[in-house]
Amino acid sequence: MNDAKIIAGLKRKDARALRVLVDRYARLLWTVAAGYLPEHAGFNAHDVEECAGDAFLQLAAFPERYDARKGSLKTYLCTLARNKAIDRFRRSGRCPEECWEPRAVEVLADEITPFASSSDADYQALYEAMDKLPAPTREVLMRRYFLEQKPALISEAMGIDVKEVENRLYRGKATLAKKLKSSPHAAAGSPLEREEGLR
């Protein structure tokens, strides 16, 4: 069932469309919401589940608000989940703007050639490269770029100094750049280079 069929199903109030939607994207929305509702700030798994559920509920209630020209259904759902989580965080009395920086991973991709592209495959490769780093640096990078947390929040979550977070980010990016330049992806060139015959 593709995005258009799911939206058409939701407009008809067809429960099957919703089941497919939840089966397919619950884990993703959970990850998105969890990044914004850290444990150390007092949030728990129930808060995360509520946010993911609220995002699905909003889409089920107003499927006509989704505009396929603006992006995939997956991206739209992520936006809904992110907004629900930030609302919840804001209601807790803390200022979320200081804690997160959406699209940080795009900045990283730009900094680390040959991953200067926003394609899905590149982000997965970036994730896999991060996953091979030593534990504390890996967690710092993952929190920064995939959970979109700023150094101050990472510092609180991991119980380490902000300076150490920044040092690990700096060293981690340098290691990633080195690893990725020697990877098969690098040998083949970035998707942009391949498409445009720039190599």
Next chain:
Amino acid sequence: MTNQYAKHSADALQPSSLESLCAFEHAFDDSAIARISERVEQEASLSMPRSTARRVTVALVAAAAVLVLAGFAFGNRFAYLWEAWFGDASGAAENAEDVGVSAQADGFELAIESVVVENGTTNVLVRITDLEQDRLAQGALLGHVSIWATGLEQSESFSALGSRLDYEAETRSLYQVYQIPDDLSGKRIVFSVSGMSGTPQSSQTEQTQLDLASAVRTHKATYVEKQLASCAGSMSVEAQASIGSSVSSITHLLKADETSFDLKGAPDLRITNVGYENGLLSVQMSVPRPDGFAGGSSGFYFVDGSGEQVSMYYGIRYQEKVGNEARWFYEAAVTVPEESIGKLRIVTTRFVSAFSSNGYWEMAFDAPA
């Protein structure tokens, strides 16, 4: 130009990566899918359309025919799973080739059902069926997975990453995809698995029988200076200000194994020392070796008289040699006035697998050319 939705960095990641990633904050619980689905269906007042209900009836009437055409039905099933894995639009599911080789051991059947070679990656659909009980609903972790491919210049071994796709309650079957990051088109593949266990589930038990005030009073703990070979953990801002910026700065710790308190609901954990010094209550627990990033690890936290979690001064997980054995301990400290120690309780957290098997399964098949 139309404004685009802001893309989240995680929305390009595969399910296994998401699973690992969300473990940093609130590990994902597979049963959440059912709960979210139920809640949203109820609150959105969705219903099965009449045409669907009619189709369900027709499907029931045709059940016998479905049984006869089981092979065909499974083919559709795999196409659905591959579409869920790759996404409808990719068209990769159309390249799937059914395999259908299986092996049985220790009450479980493993089968290689289908293979897709796509973008330099060989994707293998594995079915795990519980032949005796219903132990797979919470998921399973395959032990050592060995993949050999022949038909190359020489036989080579490959590593693969496994991800859960679906669980089919009627047949007690779990479907997982294994991704081999190489194009093995036309090669003979030997896929073997040694050992299997249930996905670790977390449980929490408040240790109401453990009287920390009495333990501190009756047991005079020894503190020692330790240079830890391996440690991890977290520190409060106050601890960082007085001890140092990282957990490796914590060297003044309780002596290992100086006392022993059993813990209810946690036969593999025990308190091995308890001490109170300079307003700091420290509790040391012997824990199993950390089970890896996805598996989580056992530990504990403190709650006060109202059941609220108490902020840790620090918590450190470290390895120490005791006798000839390398052991793992978790030691946590909280600041508390001596007269209030009696109000504190420990809540243990454990990760337990529902089952564990030492079976061995080996299947050989040809990847599509």
